[in-house]
Amino acid sequence: MSAPTDPLARLASPLIVSVQADDGSPLRDTAHIVALARAALLGGAGGLRLRSAQDIRAVRPLTDLPIIGLTKQSHPDTPVYITATPAEVREVAAAGADLVAFDATDLPRPHTVRELVETAHAAGALALADISTLAEAQAAYAAGADLVGTTMSGYTSHSPQQQAPDFVLMHALAAAGLPFIAEGRLNSPELAAQALAAGARAVVVGSAITRPDHVTRWFAEALAGKR
Numbered sequence: 001m002s003a004p005t006d007p008l009a010r011l012a013s014p015l016i017v018s019v020q021a022d023d024g025s026p027l028r029d030t031a032h033i034v035a036l037a038r039a040a041l042l043g044g045a046g047g048l049r050l051r052s053a054q055d056i057r058a059v060r061p062l063t064d065l066p067i068i069g070l071t072k073q074s075h076p077d078t079p080v081y082i083t084a085t086p087a088e089v090r091e092v093a094a095a096g097a098d099l100v101a102f103d104a105t106d107l108p109r110p111h112t113v114r115e116l117v118e119t120a121h122a123a124g125a126l127a128l129a130d131i132s133t134l135a136e137a138q139a140a141y142a143a144g145a146d147l148v149g150t151t152m153s154g155y156t157s158h159s160p161q162q163q164a165p166d167f168v169l170m171h172a173l174a175a176a177g178l179p180f181i182a183e184g185r186l187n188s189p190e191l192a193a194q195a196l197a198a199g200a201r202a203v204v205v206g207s208a209i210t211r212p213d214h215v216t217r218w219f220a221e222a223l224a225g226k227r
């Protein structure tokens with residue numbers, strides 16, 4: 001099967017909402033994920049980013065908008081946890097994801113980026129490479145990725161460790177003429193708009209919209225000791 005045409009063309013807006021709940025979160029059940037996805041769509045999400053085949057299958061009937069799918073699973077032989085294996089790529093594509101997101105960083109990995117890209121394409125999905133540096137983005141495109149996302153910046157030891165989004169990386173990608181999705185710590189509408197201004201094709205926002213436990217912690221920490 002050949003890969004479909006660019007699903008970002010079908011985005012209803014440049015805002016992709018990541019609807020994920022961490023293991024142990026009270027929102028982890030797929031029923032809660034479906035409710036959060038409905039709320040995101042009601043609010044004007046142009047697309048969704050979802051973790052696990054089960055969540056993708058449950059949300060797919062709600063919308064024709066692009067869905068980015070991934071798995072998050074630890075493996076004994078690698079620090080890579082976002083869709084690390086061809087089997088996981090196939091699982092996510094079969095569940096109905098338009099794009100399969102996978103770790104494309106330089107971390108030690110059991111399967112090459114090219115292998116995961118080819119698996120996504122063979123399954124009829126596009127390949128979205130989650131990167132943390134410009135060099136990883138260049139390598140991912142050379143390996144056939146359809147798009148890259150700045151998802152992993154701040155989450156590999158060789159990328160800047162910071163609370164802010166990685167605007168330096170976004171500007172570098174734009175300057176190199178590499179299309180990208182901005183993702184990671186875009187915790188306010190202003191930061192999301194700044195990412196678009198930096199050249200992002202779309203922005204992914206997760207925690208600020210769909211992780212109320214994180215948002216509560218931001219407020220609690222800001223107010224700690226101020227009473």
Ligand SMILES: CC(=O)N[C@H](C=O)[C@@H](O)[C@H](O)[C@H](O)COP(=O)(O)O
Nearest residue numbers: 018151155183184185186205206207
């Ligand atoms: C590094 C990693 O594992 N990121 C994950 C990727 O799917 C998610 O946990 C993030 O929520 C997502 O990237 C959106 O970012 P933020 O929640 O900061 O808006």
